[in-house]
Amino acid sequence: MRRTHSPRLRAATRPRLLTALLAVTVLTSTTAASCGEDKPDVTLASAAKNAVAEVIDAPATVTARAAATLTAPADGTLASLRVQPGQRVKRGQILAVVDSPSARQRLRQAKEALTAAKRAGRGVGTGDLSGSRRGTDKAADEAFDAARDAADKIADKQLRDALLAQVTSAQKQYAAAARSADRAVRSVQRGVAGLNSAVGALSSAQRLQAQQAYDLAKATVDALTLRAPIGGVVQPGGTPSGGGTDLAALLGGGQLPADLGPSAPTGSRAGPPPGVDDAIGVGGRVTAGAAVLTIVDTGALGLAAEVDETDVLLVRPGLTATVELDAVTGATYEATVRSVDVLPTSSARGGVTYRVRLALGAGKLGEGAAAPTPRPGMNAIVHLQVREAADAVTVPASAVFSADGRDAVWVVRDGKADRATVTVGVQGPDLVQILDGVQAGDRVVVRGADRVTDGQEVR
Known part of the structure; x- marks a missing residue:
């Protein structure tokens, strides 16, 4: 049977099913059997070998490749x-x-701010304190050496020794003072380095911020020229x-x-409000x-079809389909399934559907002429051929009914109705494949099955 998922689809399919059933009735030369005066007639048909294809109908929308x-x-x-x-x-x-004067003004301001940020924060000058210390030490050593030379030239040994003792004492005092000065210099240098580091980090952050503002302003100005992406x-x-x-x-x-x-x-x-371009x-x-x-981009049109959860497991990439458009009466388009979404969407009718994406091919009108190219957003009906079988045992779709949760048909054997549980395979619009339970040539009830009982005489 052809599966449909909208009232409009069901209404469209019903006349075809009725016509098919009438055709089956005529072709199989069925007989009407009286089942009692108070019971209407039932109609029989023979199971036969046929090719059958299962088609799922789903509403769809024409889509563009990109926009x-x-x-x-x-x-x-x-x-x-x-x-x-x-x-x-x-x-x-x-x-x-x-043209945007405000955007260009922001770019000029951002450029000025970036230039100022690059000039600012170049560090704190402290002088060469270590170099100054080394110069002082050298001068002091030279002075002490000169004092010793002068003391050595004094002939009075007692006076000479006293002067040399004073030079040695002074040198020791200088060394102690020099050590204190050295510690002070290192302390100052550490403080200055820390200050320089903080000022440098702040300046770097300011430059980064200014650069980002400039880049954004420039990108905005560049974007004033609109190019096709x-x-x-x-x-x-x-x-x-x-x-x-x-x-x-x-x-x-x-x-x-x-x-x-x-x-x-x-x-x-x-x-804009309605009525305004x-x-x-x-x-x-x-x-x-x-x-x-x-x-x-209409270079490669596609379709977005909504397939019911009861059918989506039969759909796979590569399946072919035929398409009918509401806007082009009498035209048929070809399509191929590209992908099936994993996550569902909620149907407008409250059910669960899955989006199936298809590539849309060329179309033909009834007389064979090329059909017009659709536009994105147009409504369509997709007929997905999900399964097919050749040389299969088939019965009319109306012969199959549900009993005790299983599919079944009424098979007429020796003039009496026998309910046979069957396994259904491919379900076409008019014929259904029977995998087991019925053989080719068996006579089955195709009309009035709801009024037949097990063992009832059917002629």
Whole structure:
């Protein structure tokens, strides 16, 4: 049986099932058997060998490969617009230029602050205290040597010895004072080094802050020239919001490209009131974050289908599908499953579904002509062929019913109904594969099964 997951799909499928059942009734030359005056007739058909395919129907939306909205990096005016709506552009192409005196003023101020930070905080000057100490020691040694030479020239031994004793005492006193001075110098040097380190760290932090402010201001000015981060088709303003298709839907739940840079939108902003065009013309005022242009990459369209949890385990990458669009009556498109999401989404009808992403191929109209190229956001129905079997034992889908938690069919043997428990395989829209419990050629009840009892005569 064909599986569907919306009231509209079920309604669309019902006439096909009825037609198929009538066809099966005619082709198998079934007979009507009277089951008593108070019981309506039942209809029989024969199990037969057929090829059968199982198809899952799921609602879907056409998606673009990527989309990027370029926003104004600062308050200003739209100085120039170098593309037209609907024009195809290449990655890196200049699309528009925003004039922002405030952004350029911030850049000048940031540059001045950076220059000042680099000049400031070059350390604390203390003089060469160690070098001065060494000079003093040298002069003192020379003075003591000269005093000794002078004392040695005195002929009076007693006086000479007394003078030499005084020189030695003075030298010892100087040595003690020199040691104290040396400790003081080292102490001062340690204090000055600590002060220099603190001042240096502070200056480094100030320079880093000034550099970051300058880089940000320069990036903002550079971003006043809006370039296409991706190739695609240009449209004015941002993506629709408030009841329309949002950007996430256009991308099939994906994300914006990671390399949009300063032109990337930073958050959701309220658009213009209803009835007002959101396109910004040349000379128009823009505020920081306002959407100026959107580029949509339609080079490879896809589909985002919502598959019910009861069917998603049958879906795998590589499966083929046919697609019908609400916007193109009579056209059929080809598609291939690319991936199946691991995490579920909540269905609008309260159930659990999983998003299946497909690559959308070309389409054909009924007469074989090429179908028009869809646009992102269009509604579609995806028919996923999940299983198939060739030369399988099959019965009409209406023959299978549930009894005691198992699938079963009524098999007519020697004119009497016998309930047979069966194992169902591939479930096609009209036929169901029976793996065991029924053989080709067996007669089964295909209509009125709910009014048949075990052992009842059926002719």
